[in-house]
Amino acid sequence: MSIARPRKDHGHRSLLLAAGIGAAWLTVHIGGIVFWKWSLVTALLAPIVVVVQAWLSTGLFIVAHDCMHGSLAPGRPRLNRIVGTLCLGAYAGLSYDALLPKHHAHHANPGTARDPDFHALAPRCALPWFASFFRSYYTHGQIVRITAAAILYMLLGASLLNIVIFWAIPALLALAQLFVFGTYLPHRHDDRPFADGHNARSNTLSPILSLMTCFHFGAYHHEHHLSPGTPWWRLPAFRRAGLAQR
DSSP states (O other): OOOOOOOHHHHHHHHHHHHHHHHHHHHHHHIIIIIOOOOHHHHHHHHHHHHHHHHHHHHHHHHHHHHHTTOSSTTOHHHHHHHHHHHHHHHHSOOHHHHHHHHHHHHHSTTSTTOTTOOTTOTTOHHHHHHHHHHHHOOHHHHHHHHHHHHHHHHTTOOHHHHIIIIIHHHHHHHHHHHIIIIIHHHOOOSSOOSSTTOOOOOOOOHHHHHHHHTTTTTTHHHHHHOTTSOGGGHHHHHHHHHHHO
16 A cells, blocks of 8 residues: 555545634634533533533644645645644643644554553553643643633633533543544554564444544544545545555
């Protein structure tokens, strides 16, 4: 299976999908933090909104991830950088400039001690690996940015409760989703050998479940390592094309 480079004809669809994810996330974010009024009905609806927002937050990260590979807007590095910066900042105050070299180090040394996303001391154990993953991505600078944004929201009249429920909790759930489906399950060691030096596995989830779990980066993770320039929405087609060539 050949490595696909970012294609300009994929950029338009990637940008449209990114705009849809971003608009949906922003609608829930502002609606939940600024306009949400608590009652018995809204209290019952809140868990559903939180789950949806967690999935959309995962989507923001995946859009930023495509930006890191240049596949959101092929041939337009400045646009990739701007969109990636906005997505990571909105998701959880993350720094695009800090994550970019870490992610490329992951692709250069997947599943090894030099991989910042891998826990070489516990390659089969989720909890210590997750603790290491959390420390790698969450920094003091991020906490400062989130705190400043929360203070601004409260000065504008938002409640701390709404900020926690509709921003902090979805961001943490998205972190767990990204870790479990996008990092731990694809790269964990078990008794089965990896197919190649990418040290990554895919799974057999249906395309719909794959989309819901991690925007295809769990079910098609090996395909992503084979072709980092393929945008998230093209990964199922990339696998089908590879199977057809066999």
